[in-house]
Amino acid sequence: MELIAVAVNHHTAPIEIRESLFLQEDEIRNFIRELQNELAKESCVISTCNRTEIYCVPKNNSITYKEIQKFLLEKKKVENISESNFRNYFSCGAANHLFHIAAGIDSLVIGDQQILGQVKDAFTIANEENAVGTYLQKVFQSALKVGKRVKTETELFEGPSSISAAAVQLAGKIFSDLKKKKVLVIGAGETSRLTLQNLQQKNVKEITITNRTQSRAEALAKEFNAKVISFLDFKDCLHEYDIIISATSSPEPLVKKSDILKVMSLRKNQPLCILDIAIPRDFEPSIREIDNVFYSDIDALQSIVNQNLEKRQSQIPRIKKIIMEELIELFSWYNSLQISPVLKSLREQFEQIRQQEFEFFKNKFAPEQQENLELLTKRIINKLLHNPTIYLRKTADTIDTQGDLNLRINIIKEMFNLIDKNNHD
Incomplete structure (x- = not known):
């Protein structure tokens, strides 16, 4: 099969290099058009925060992975990237690599639930640009089939795979309907961003963000359609929230047990969920002693994540069997073309x-x-x-x-x- 895949991903390159090669949707469309004009009969590009990968059927046998690499670097105006930052795949190896991605076992976190949608979006864009022919049509349809089978036939995507996901899942166990609850997120770093993504997936509408640097809180709030309150005033408003998730880098606890006692009095002892995913902790651990306060820190949440990651690892042999079955079917189809x-x-x-x-x-x-x-x-x-x-x-x-x-x-x-x-x- 005349299939080449050129990849830069979290296995091969640090985030600085991955960022320099990231392609927005409009860039992907232009890239595909130019690639089709110069080098490829068929092409598709997957570009996320963790990978930029080009799948193509070259116009002729003289076109190699080196031309594809050079084309990408020239279009992004990037220099000084080592050959070791690329991984190149061919024929069966390219399809096998794509199938592993679609299955969610080539991600930074095993069982990434977003990647299958990202593969589907990449395939849709390539189709819209008339860059998909007989080969890529079959290869990507087979990859999407792998992802769907993994979802329905294994337990890879069950349970949280990150601290922020575990925090939101735990909140969902305490409150049956998160959509009706008010949430305060303290902090505006990457952990808070992931937390907000997980809250958004649960359709939580009433979210407020506070951060020592207000501009960072405002930027996150704009991205996730949330409200912002001043960091100086947030303690006075704690009683208004059902769920508080904190992830700052404060060297000292921000909230003491005495603060939460006042909060519970104002809440008339209605349940309060506090998820402290900061290191050091933002809340005094003794607040767990207060009635109707459900407190969990990063160690407890990490334990949940570790147990789940072990469970996900146990699914890999079954997933690889699915991948092999679909590879056999793909190459039987290709052989029939011959x-x-x-x-x-x-x-x-x-x-x-x-x-x-x-x-x-x-x-x-x-x-x-x-x-x-x-x-x-x-x-x-x-x-x-x-x-x-x-x-x-x-x-x-x-x-x-x-x-x-x-x-x-x-x-x-x-x-x-x-x-x-x-x-x-």
Whole structure:
């Protein structure tokens, strides 16, 4: 299969390099158009915070992964990137790599639930740019099938895979309907961002952010459609919230037990969930002693995450079996593309000989016998071709290597002096 994948991802490059090669949607569209003009018959680009990967069928055999790498670096105006920052995949290896991505086991965190949607979006964009042909259509459809099978046939995506996800999940166990609860997020760093993403996925609407640097809180609030309160005043408002999630870098606790006692009095002892995912902790641990206060810190949440990651790891053998099954199906399909023109040529040759011989002999038979004679000769041809047809189709399903397949095809071609007008090699 004439498939090349050029990848820069979290396995090969630090975040600075990944950021420099990241492509926004409009950049992806322009990139694909130019790639199609210069180097590729088919192409698709996946670009996320953790990877930029180009899948393409080159215009001819002289185009290699090096031209694709160079094309990407030139378009992004990036220099001084080592060859070691790239990983290149070919044919079966490229499909296998894509299948691992779609399955969620090549992500920074095993079981990333966003990646399948990102693969689907990349495929949609490539289709809209008319950059998807026979090969990529099948390869990406197979990859999406892998992702769907992993979701339905394994437990990879069950349970939280990060501290922030564990925090939101725990809040959901304390309050049955998070959508109706008011949430305060203290801090505006990456952990808070991930927390907000998880809250958004749960359709939580009433979210407020506070941070020592107000501008950072405002930027996050704009991104997630949240409110902002002053860091100087947030303690006076704690009683208004059902869930408080804190992730600052404060060297000392921000909230003491005495503060929460006042909060619970103002709340008339209604349940309060406090999830302290800061190091050092933002809340005095003794607040867990207060009635109707559900307090959990990073150690307790990390324990939940670790247990779940172990469970996810246990799913990998089953996932790899799914990947292998779909790879076998993909390459059986590809092999059938190789074989179909040979079968077509073989049948055309036999039919041509049949017609020639029929025309030569038909006048030796009465007109009323000629129809039966033609039917007879057609049946003979079909029976003669039956075993070669079965053999070649079975070969497509069972052959181990492309070289073996080509060898068998060439034997048939030479044996019958066939000219393959639709060569897919």
